[in-house]
Amino acid sequence: MDTTNANATIKCWVELYSDQLYTWAYYKISDRETAEDLVQEVFLAAVHSFKNFEGKSDPKTWLLSILKNKIADHFRKVYRTNANNTVSFNQFFGSNEDWISDQRPQQWKEDEEQHLLDNPDFKKTLTHCLEKLPANWKASIVLKFIEEKDSNEICQELQIAPTNYWQILHRSKLQLRKCLELNWFKK
Amino acid sequence: MKMLMNFLMLSCKKAASLIDKKVEVKLSWKENIQLTMHKSMCNACTAYEKQTKLIDKILYTHIHSDSETNIPVIKNKELQKQIITKL
Numbered sequence: 001m002d003t004t005n006a007n008a009t010i011k012c013w014v015e016l017y018s019d020q021l022y023t024w025a026y027y028k029i030s031d032r033e034t035a036e037d038l039v040q041e042v043f044l045a046a047v048h049s050f051k052n053f054e055g056k057s058d059p060k061t062w063l064l065s066i067l068k069n070k071i072a073d074h075f076r077k078v079y080r081t082n083a084n085n086t087v088s089f090n091q092f093f094g095s096n097e098d099w100i101s102d103q104r105p106q107q108w109k110e111d112e113e114q115h116l117l118d119n120p121d122f123k124k125t126l127t128h129c130l131e132k133l134p135a136n137w138k139a140s141i142v143l144k145f146i147e148e149k150d151s152n153e154i155c156q157e158l159q160i161a162p163t164n165y166w167q168i169l170h171r172s173k174l175q176l177r178k179c180l181e182l183n184w185f186k187k
Numbered sequence: 188m189k190m191l192m193n194f195l196m197l198s199c200k201k202a203a204s205l206i207d208k209k210v211e212v213k214l215s216w217k218e219n220i221q222l223t224m225h226k227s228m229c230n231a232c233t234a235y236e237k238q239t240k241l242i243d244k245i246l247y248t249h250i251h252s253d254s255e256t257n258i259p260v261i262k263n264k265e266l267q268k269q270i271i272t273k274l
Binding site for chain 2 (some may be wrong): 022
């Protein structure tokens with residue numbers, strides 16, 4: 001297919017899909033400018049590799065897969081430039097290594113994830129809680145879920161020891177749990 | 188008996204970390220026994236495990252899933268124009 005044709009098709013896709021892609025990216029990144037830059041890069045990359053598309057899949061799915069790669073690249077960079085953030089465990093556990101009394105996990109009422117994620121207010125709370133994590137922790141979380149890679153592969157890409165990696169995830173989840181409890185489940 | 192108990196006992200701090208470790212790495216048989224023992228006696232860590240699993244599912248859907256069901260699309264006409272001029 002010639003380039004004029006590719007350009008015309010992609011211009012049409014910009015009109016159809018750029019808002020959806022932008023919304024999707026914005027909820028992962030929480031930064032307007034970066035989300036805009038990445039969506040722009042997606043369409044430029046789409047022009048270049050248009051011949052690989054060949055109508056094999058749904059255009060939105062294809063564009064989204066390019067966007068996922070771009071987001072993963074972005075968070076790999078974030079991880080590298082923010083390595084070595086640490087937060088102490090002391091806020092969760094006392095000197096006897098037992099939960100500090102007001103930090104002890106209690107039963108939550110709601111626990112249907114789809115139901116929660118269909119709620120725009122919950123989505124906002126979740127985005128807010130992710131934003132409060134140290135930058136390299138959030139990067140590790142996004143990288144764990146955005147592409148379906150196993151932890152060995154992620155550790156290699158980030159050049160991080162597996163023990164370090166699961167400890168970052170563990171600390172992130174302790175902090176996320178607390179934040180969601182305070183701002184959602186106990187509100 | 189006391190030695191056996193010491194061998195099997197875990198603190199909540201250690202138990203919580205094993206709960207999250209288990210998702211990424213295979214636990215040793217000793218860690219598995221310790222964790223099972225601990226959870227059978229500790230409501231807080233049992234609740235922690237349930238919640239951290241829910242958080243994993245939520246994060247997977249939030250970060251991975253292709254559709255933003257029920258989430259209003261953010262309109263960005265400026266961006267659209269900008270991309271079209273660059274193409």
